[in-house]
Amino acid sequence: MNKFKILIVDDEANNLQILLQILKEDYQLGFAKNGTDALRCIQEQQPDLVLLDIMMPGMDGYEVCRRLKADPSTAQIPVIFVTAxxxxxxxxxxxxxxxxDYINKPVRTAVVRARVHTHLSxxxxxxACxxxxxQRTAELEQTRLEVIQHLGRAAEYKDNETGLHVIRMSYYSELIARALNWSEEDCKLLLNAAPMHDIGKIGIPDAILRKPGKLDDTEWTIMKQHPEIGANILKGDTPLQHMxxxxxxxxHEKWDGSGYPQGLAGTQITLAARIVAVADVFDALTTVRPYKAAWPVEKAVEFMQKQAGQHFDPDLVRLFLNALPAILEIKEKWKEALLAQ
Incomplete structure (x- = not known):
């Protein structure tokens, strides 16, 4: 079993020697003789506990503790002051x-051992907690994602699309968000929100959704209602529901303002929706549908490039295509052949 690591900080060699003799049999020890060295050693060694003198030249123990607790990477390390x-x-x-805790000098062996043991425990x-x-949070997040994906797949099965579409395009969307340097929390939020982009199709009649030919004007008017239906379904106050x-x-809004349902243009369209538009269309183009063959990736890339600044945010198209190797890995991982398994 690995021993706990303790950093002992004191400018007096005699004090370091005393604590060494008390603790050397049970712990892995490190030493520093001033505050600057202590902070460096803490960053490098990530000890399990720090025994810290207060009265030191230059940076005193109080300042060392203040800086230690201000740094998220070291804030949880317990500090025991050992001082006169x-x-x-x-x-x-x-x-x-x-x-x-606080241990007064001159130190007593039994007190040092007891305090160190207690706080390390x-x-x-x-x-451990x-x-x-x-682990439990990760399990809950994974469960939530799977439930959301199943919900999105249910909407896709009602249409002429496949259930795996929502999984692929949500991971494509996450990649774009990461390229934009979104926070980890926001990237995961987008990953969870994207599968529900077409949930409003639940409210569109099957005769329209499954029509093999071109929709007439009346049918198209009904079809264009699905974004607003989806928005109504997803009303709520949580960040996930908002996104x-x-x-x-x-x-379905377009960068040049020719989309629907509101005819928004440019940055009037929320960034998350602009990201999903890129991911959604690319996956639709490169996937087999009952009414079309899958486009080769090269042809789809050419289309995305031509539509940059028209259908799509041009900056997002650039980021998407820069990430194409990772996109194709996702496409392979969630290829349609898996649907039958």
Whole structure:
């Protein structure tokens, strides 16, 4: 079993030697003689606990603790002050900065061992709980995504499209968002929202959705209602519902203003919907439909390039095509042959 790592920080060699003798049998120890070295060692070694002197030349222990707690990568590491300062105000200042305990010098072996053992045990339990929460959260997020994908696939099955379309285009959309340097949270939000882009087709009569030929004017007018139907279905107050609603409502708008249902143009169309429009059309072009063969990727790329600045946001087309190798990996992973499995 790996030993816990402890960083001992003190400008006096004798104090370092005393703590070394007390702790060396049970822990992996590191040492620093000033605040600057302590911060460097903490970043490099990521110790499980820091024993920190206060009265040091230059940067004192209080400032080391303040900086440690201000950095998200080190904020959770427990700090125990080991100091000759014994006033109540000194202890209070240390606790206010985030220290978990206070050991007075001269140190006593039993006290050091007991305090170190207690706080390492608590820290280890905290990390175990956090890992459990992370795992459960990841499981919930995966379950939510799968439910959303199934919902999106249900809408696609009602149409002449395939259920895997919503999976591919949602991952394409996520890739574009990452190329835009969206946060991890927002990328996942888009991944979850994109599959619901055509959910409004649930409200369109089957005779129109499944018509093999061209729609007449009346039928087309009805078909163009599906974005607003989808937006009504997806009304809600959560970030996911807001993004999904915008995508459903606006993904058929076009950069030049010739789309529907509102005839918006350019940046009047929400960015998430502009992203989904690129991903949606590319996948539709390169996939077999009952009424058409799949386009070769090269032909689809040429079409996307020609439509940049007309149908599509030109910057998003550029980012999409830059990510084409990753796009094609997703396309292969979720190819139509999997539908029968």
């Amino acid at each position: 300062l014994d006033e109540v105000e000194d202890e209070q200042q240390g606790f206010d900065l985030g220290a978990v 608590l820290y280890n339990q905290q990390r 956090e890992e459990t929460v992370r 999904a609603r915008d995508i459903a409502l606006y993904h």
